[in-house]
Amino acid sequence: MEQAFLHTGLESLATHPHQTVTVSAQEVMASPVRVHPDTVLLQPARSASSLPENSLAVLKTEDGTVETLELVDNKPRLDSTDRALPGLYLSCFDMLFTEDATWLVRVADSASVASGPNPEPCPEPEQCPVIDSPGLGTEPLSPGLEEQVEERSLEQVQSLVVGEVLKDIETACKLLNITPDPVEWNCGNVQKWLLWTEHLYRLPQVGKAFQDLDGKDLCAMTEEDFQQRCPQCGDTLHAHLDIWKSAAWMKERCSLGECRITEREELWSEADSSCSGQPIHLWQFLRELLLKPHSYGRCIRWLNKEKGIFKIEDSAHVARLWGLRKNRPAMNYDKLSRSIRQYYKKGIIRKPDVSQRLVYQFVHPV
DNA sequence: GATAAGGAGTACA
DNA sequence: TGTACTCCTTATC
Numbered sequence: 001m002e003q004a005f006l007h008t009g010l011e012s013l014a015t016h017p018h019q020t021v022t023v024s025a026q027e028v029m030a031s032p033v034r035v036h037p038d039t040v041l042l043q044p045a046r047s048a049s050s051l052p053e054n055s056l057a058v059l060k061t062e063d064g065t066v067e068t069l070e071l072v073d074n075k076p077r078l079d080s081t082d083r084a085l086p087g088l089y090l091s092c093f094d095m096l097f098t099e100d101a102t103w104l105v106r107v108a109d110s111a112s113v114a115s116g117p118n119p120e121p122c123p124e125p126e127q128c129p130v131i132d133s134p135g136l137g138t139e140p141l142s143p144g145l146e147e148q149v150e151e152r153s154l155e156q157v158q159s160l161v162v163g164e165v166l167k168d169i170e171t172a173c174k175l176l177n178i179t180p181d182p183v184e185w186n187c188g189n190v191q192k193w194l195l196w197t198e199h200l201y202r203l204p205q206v207g208k209a210f211q212d213l214d215g216k217d218l219c220a221m222t223e224e225d226f227q228q229r230c231p232q233c234g235d236t237l238h239a240h241l242d243i244w245k246s247a248a249w250m251k252e253r254c255s256l257g258e259c260r261i262t263e264r265e266e267l268w269s270e271a272d273s274s275c276s277g278q279p280i281h282l283w284q285f286l287r288e289l290l291l292k293p294h295s296y297g298r299c300i301r302w303l304n305k306e307k308g309i310f311k312i313e314d315s316a317h318v319a320r321l322w323g324l325r326k327n328r329p330a331m332n333y334d335k336l337s338r339s340i341r342q343y344y345k346k347g348i349i350r351k352p353d354v355s356q357r358l359v360y361q362f363v364h365p366v
Numbered sequence: 367g368a369t370a371a372g373g374a375g376t377a378c379a
Numbered sequence: 380t381g382t383a384c385t386c387c388t389t390a391t392c
Binding site (some may be wrong): 279281282326328330331334335338339342357 | 382384385386392
């Protein structure tokens with residue numbers, strides 16, 4: 001299994017297999033692309049004695065060795081107490097590329113844990129307990145209930161992690177006086193962000209390689225483009241930018257204080273389909289974008305709201321947002337428009353009477 | 367060249 | 380099974 005670690009401190013796990021490492025959200029951000037999607041396990045702290053409250057244990061496996069990481073504040077530390085707990089796999093990368101704050105969770109069975117290069121079966125329950133949940137006794141849970149408990153626990157962990165990441169980004173925005181959404185950056189903002197990222201993650205200075213770019217240009221660049229301009233750390237910068245883009249996306253989705261990621265119940269109660277836990281349909285997604293013109297007016301807007309006629313102003317951007325939402329990095333406007341056209345038959349979306357490029361109409365306006 | 371339209375196969379929940 | 384993704388061809392702007 002290709003195994004890579006976060007730049008900061010996590011390498012120690014490779015050489016100190018039974019240690020607990022405290023990792024800040026900043027550190028999680030330090031190298032998101034270097035974590036294999038199936039090598040990181042997240043689990044809430046099981047007891048106050050082992051891990052501080054509100055901390056999280058990030059468990060990973062490498063060659064069958066399971067490690068425990070802990071996410072608390074921004075101060076890394078080391079101790080050597082906790083042991084491995086198998087349970088729920090969650091890709092660090094997925095944390096920020098999932099369906100809003102409900103996240104995409106992959107629940108892996110024990111077979112998945114053992115499916116790596118070391119096919120050792122999962123240890124017995126004593127060594128390998130499932131996630132604890134307050135209020136639950138020692139009675140064995142039915143499979144369905146157990147899954148609910150796991151899901152619930154994981155949700156808390158996810159909220160915590162994403163909250164930390166957003167906090168770090170917010171702090172950076174204040175410090176740099178830039179907006180959270182990279183698309184809105186001008187050239188100066190891009191240079192500020194580059195300086196900040198270089199400084200924070202000890203990357204070589206590469207500002208010159210990007211000096212002619214604004215945020216929109218930057219966001220349109222692929223990882224290969226980054227690599228071309230900056231062979232030393234282009235991939236890392238691209239990954240960081242992806243995190244910012246995703247965070248901005250999530251932040252906007254949860255704006256207006258309606259949808260705080262730390263308050264799960266509020267998420268569920270929100271009428272917005274993005275928080276319903278159900279897979280979102282493209283037409284719903286488009287409607288959501290249209291209903292937030294302050295955030296997405298640049299890429300999609302109403303031409304006639306009463307009639308449900310809208311125009312996609314920036315097809316590539318809308319496609320990218322949809323791809324992020326559905327975890328489809330290869331999404332483009334060609335594919336998105338094909339999906340839109342599928343709605344013609346279903347009577348959800350149609351072309352307006354006077355057909356225009358990139359203009360569509362909801363058959364049943366909001 | 368970009369977009370529109372639609373056929374067809376596939377993946378996934 | 381429904382929905383969406385993907386790839387494709389052809390037509391139009």
